Amino acid sequence: MFEFVDLFAGVGGFHAALKRLGGTGVQAAEIDRHASAVYQANWGLAPVRDVRTLAADPAALVPEHDVLVGGFPCQPFSKSGRQLGMAEERGTLVHDIVAILAARRPPVIMLENVRNIAGPRQRVVWEAVRSMLRETGYLIADEPLIFSPHLLPPELGGAPQVRERAYILGVYVGRAHAMRETNIEHVLRNEPYGGWDPQNWSLEDHVLLPEQRGDGHRATRLDASEESWINTWNGFLAHIGAEAKLPGFPLWEFEWKARRSTLAGLPDWKADFVRKNHDFYVEHRPQIDAWRRQFPQVSRFPTSRRKFEWQAQNSDRDLWKLLIQFRPSGIRVKRPTYAPALVAMAQTPIFGPRRRRLTPEETARLQGFDPASFTFAGQRPLLSYKQMGNAVNVGTAQFVFAKYVERNEAHIRRAGPGGERVVRAVESHWAPRGLAAPSS
Known part of the structure; x- marks a missing residue:
């Protein structure tokens, strides 16, 4: 010893x-x-x-x-x-x-x-x-x-x-x-x-715990705004169609109708993003315009929720089957195989099939702690999330x-x-x- x-x-x-x-x-x-x-x-x-x-x-x-x-x-x-x-x-x-x-x-x-x-x-x-x-x-x-x-x-x-x-x-x-x-x-x-x-990882099999009733996991629940963000972008995926190729760059909805003249003075990286987003809009104008008519609330979302990043490869285009993360840089979507890095900020992944965030105990499993013996000693969930991020x-x-x-x-x-x-x-x-x- x-x-x-x-x-x-x-x-x-x-x-x-x-x-x-x-x-x-x-x-x-x-x-x-x-x-x-x-x-x-x-x-x-x-x-x-x-x-x-x-x-x-x-x-x-x-x-x-x-x-x-x-x-x-x-x-x-x-x-x-x-x-x-x-x-x-x-x-x-x-x-x-x-x-x-x-x-x-x-x-x-x-x-x-x-x-x-x-x-x-x-x-x-x-x-x-x-x-x-x-x-x-x-x-x-x-x-x-x-x-x-x-x-x-x-x-x-x-x-x-x-x-x-x-x-x-x-x-x-x-x-x-x-x-x-x-x-x-x-x-x-x-x-x-x-x-x-x-790719053999499965959050369902290796991390998630049985569902609990009551108020024990209030911090994991999505509020009405969060569900609206997810449903709205799910509507986008439905309108754009399964055959349309989703790009590797982040989609910035508020830049889709930007005029090329507005690129002057922007940093090169941002001008490139705006240009790509404009071209994406032009290519899919009918579908995107139809989506906006059905989901006009998107224009009132916070700026970070008008950004969307698809990293789920060839998965079904249904966000409620995927892993979702609300980031300052936008809404990122991945396959539910393995999670992005836990951070000390409020970016706890949302497991779409269960329509909730991971629990503090599940983030502890992501960090390798034994759920049978490890305890958070009854503290507030936000503190537990922060500690797992660190x-x-x-x-x-x-x-x-x-x-x-x-x-x-x-x-x-x-x-x-x-x-x-x-x-x-x-x-x-x-x-x-x-x-x-x-x-x-």
Whole structure:
């Protein structure tokens, strides 16, 4: 059995993953009091409030441990944020992680963030993070490992959610070695694993729970406006006809009659969208005009609900059979195989066949938590949705960590008694779950 410290712990995605692999949490840190309460209710460990407090004197405040994990704040690096990286205060929390590592030197580390941390706009940030970890003595690949739960089959901990995340894994080898050995091959590629086909996912089979009566899931219900938006665009699909090809670009209903002269001064990307939408309207003018006569309310919808994006390929053109997401960028429709990434904002997917949003418990299943044991401790659903949008996916974290330990067994054993404990625990806790042991 090995011991781990869980920083930026949320509700315990990393805790669940490492516990399944034989780990015991000895310390956690989480600044959000609601998430902290859920963490304590599930794992029996009360998180301290602020990582910065621990980093001020880690030798005294952080217990010895074998593994350090943390889903450090992603907003400074996310495409949905301002992408200020290290310039934003939350981005500097990486320095606090490094301070703890320098003092305690756990044999293995695993950090998680949005994929964009290694994107073009954050390149300098990623290089700084990588350099700090190497200077502290950790063997770090040139690029973070990118992986998503929908690429794993269910028996290996996968889940029907597209959630590409960057995983930063390292083993303590000392500064000289870490600075010298940098050409490190990842244990996984960002592609379906073991011949799995992600189109085999089914939200109905793998995520949805039996319907409950009463007011228990009031937050999942659609209001009259939301049903009107869906029915109106369903009417559009009916009018346009099954033979008409739906484009890959978003449809902007309010731009369908735009004059070409209005393109002057628009950014190139927007002018291109407007031009494509105008051409689409001209091609289908009779059907679209008939639809507008039947559904005149579309002109009164909020702008974001006058935008429509079809990503359901050759599915039946009935929104009530598909997965729907109300996004700031418009109404997006997908096949009900796997869901888009959960986010902390109010974009919980709507499962058309049941005419409701996913429940908080169902979003927990998307994140790999065990519905038989995980609890939200009676909190408001909106808090639960937010926490699942911020959570580390349990199955992915477990699989990536086990693969990393298997591939780097020699380095980890040489890191000391703690490394030996990590290797032995993963070896003994992986196969008994009825799975094939991770292989290279």
